[in-house]
Amino acid sequence: MMHNVNELMMRNRMARLRPVPVNNYQEPSPIRRVLDRVLEFYKCLVDNFGRLKLKYLRLCDRISSWSHHSYGTGLASIDDLAASSETLDFKTSRIRYVVCHPTDNKRCLLTSDDMALVYNDMRLKPYYLVSSKQRNISCAAFRPWDGIHLAVGGEGGISMWTISKEGVKTMTWCGYREEEFIYDLQWLQGGSLLGSASLGNQRIQIWHPTMRLVLQELYMPVSGTNCWALRHPLDLMYLIYYIRERCALYGYRNNIDAMSNKLVKRMPLQTAAWTGKGNHLLYVPKGSSKVMGASASKDFGFFKQHHKVWTTREVIDLGRFLCNWNQCMGGPINSMAVDPVHVYATFTFTNQSFVLLCILHTPFNCTIKLQPLQIISCPVPCPRSRPSCHAFGNSRFSGDNIERCLVICWSSSHLQIEELTAQTREDALLFQEHEIPFANRIYQIGTK
Template identity: 25%
Template sequence: MNYEIANVGTFTNTVDSHPKIHITRDQLHSTTTGDEGKTLFLPVNISFLKQFTQVYYEQGPIEALRLAKSHNQIVVSHMASLLLNIVDYMQKVRLILKPNIRYSGATLINKLGQTRDWQNSTVRFIAWHPYCTKLAVVTCDDSVRIYSAESSYHPILRCKQQKNISCVAWRPLSNTEIAVGHEDGIIVWYIDPNSLVARPSISNAILLYRLHHRPVMSLAWSPKGDVLVSVAACDNTILVWNPELNQTSSLKRPCGNGNVFVKWSPTGEKLVTCSDGVIFRVWDYRNWECERWTVLSGRVQAACWSNCKTTLLFATTTEPTIYGVIVKSDLIFTNDLESSSNQALPMFDVSKMDVNGITIGGLIQCIESDPKGKHLAVMFTDTNAIAVFSVVRLPTLQLIPGSLVMGLPEEKPSSISFQQNFEAGACLTIGWSTGRIQYYPIIYTDLTETINEIAPLNLSLYKSFNASHY
């Protein structure tokens, strides 16, 4: 339907209680560098040691060495110059081994992340709570806004340590904890449901940080919520966190310069991780052994698990195709047919095409499967229509094209997510670049009890809409 006359309530009342979200630019917080207050004070003469200490704590050891290099004492100046030369040499060696570190965290997140046009979008990431109608929305002012159907109170998670947020993940078996991945590490926030404070304090959070593990690109809690897995663009080590103890175990295999994506299987037995190169791996959580796979070119951009909980669907940065590989409990990446080889099978070609003057398809930015596994949503890199597929197994898994979801002419989709506790079917949620959050409910059941509440004029239109999603 045309946006001006579209009304989801005409067809179903399942999303009537969902929070209405449209974040405009005037609702955002202004970003500050922290140096504005310095202009209010007159310069004074202070000792070199005090200057050195102040610069060290505020700007880091490198800037402190640059200050010492300009000192009038020759010994101090020469020692600082020598140390700076050693640091520069080590930095050049690191650049050869890990080219990603030459880029800023914001550049890497924009280039390698799941969000489309991360740098210019108002909405940068959305994530549903596993058990209740509660949505976390990441905005471009480095804030995480929590919206709930049960309350009009919307906490805002924001602190100076939280810069360039790339992803968020709700903790399973918890109603109050959410992990936020950003440029320099991870913050696990605790949101007190009984508190009416609009902006919770950082004292209600756990800060997780490791040197060189930055920027954090993707987070995944285990289904039991006991461990948190994180990957970073400048670190090829996969970290498994125990947040309460601030302890980590590392999974390291020589591949690429870093990792950009991680996701648990629905059963919790498997974990897929994708590097910034041609390699991706599926780990067995029981013994942390992995199966190594490679793509022909580019890298894996997006991946998700299918409804049978054994098939991994993924897409690369160089081909407009959805691939699938079958993962079994004992023999990884084997097929039901004995004669088949251990290869990824092309499931659907989504090359660009023109439909009534609208260009759809192309390279894939993100794919998401609904919790029941009956639908797959695909967001593209260059086109604005989101494709929704039906997932069936007859007997092999197949993707059947179903719907195209489009926004306003000036809008681009930034992030997509399926609601985790939508009992009536599946609810695709789309964060648009303008700050608007859209709900796209797909009803599985025959809602006979609601037909009587709909006006007779709209009855035929309702039946047509409902039948198109079976």
């Protein structure tokens, strides 16, 4: 009897030391354990698929970029720069480039003797920005901050100019590559980083201006795509994301490679400009008189990745067009500019000596329409005067509104400012109906 009691107490003590058994409802079956393991592996694979794929594509892009487009084979010449520039008669024109401040009425002119002229007031003497490092300059961009901060691109790198309120000029040189041309510039919206495009190696550089370093370099696979990529109206960081992050398996429709291949498959672009909020693109192929328009009509995608579907159509043929009930001859288009508020668009032609002003319209935000409005000729009698370059800018402050203007530089070294008072397309059509002329001013651009 005592033996049986001791044996029972021993069993109870050992039972307390053993773990509590799992009942039949909690114990997973072998098949369930295998399925759970497979599900965990699948979730891990899905989570890491995007990162692995992005690393693989970046590696492939870097290998192909450096193997087939090495730095030693992409050098350009001054003839290549003149052929790629939108400035008419680049080698012989006195004024090669004009740029206006995005929020102020300051203007900068780049001359053929590698001098940058910055005007606070066209009636006053400008600031002369000259340096021995500035060679074959062809582009400039104002920093969107208070004061005067200007980037000037040319052969070998970028000149970063700062002009104080007292008129003290300082220059910081951001060297890139010798015998390479920087031919397009754009600041980020906040002015912290600068984007540039080089001609020979077809690359876009993202600069840190304070450190004078290239933070990232992007390769554009199709010749002639840098110009429209850098003129994206949105933040340049969005453009970087647009190029690098969206080139995945299901992101081919939103890939700059695919879009640039579609737009310039047969020939490179002569000029291009974005309108609206980046949903419309106006572009002209080289040697063409036809203005093409690409619009993002709808979104399409899988796995919560929506991508814009682009459709391309001919907007207008400016080889022969009707303006104010007169038949006019245009021909191959040389350059194009779009009003910051998207009311006007302007065109210059390779074989013509006038600037065509058009009204830009995107009804229902779907398609692009252009209506020729006015032919602007040189106001100074000169038989060989042609518009070398032009740009939209700010004229003066009128109450709460900023009146805009069109700045045209002529080969006769004259600068013309056309006042644009229309704030909407309806105002522009009303001014046209009543034949209200634009006020204009003429200035002679001399030497130092």
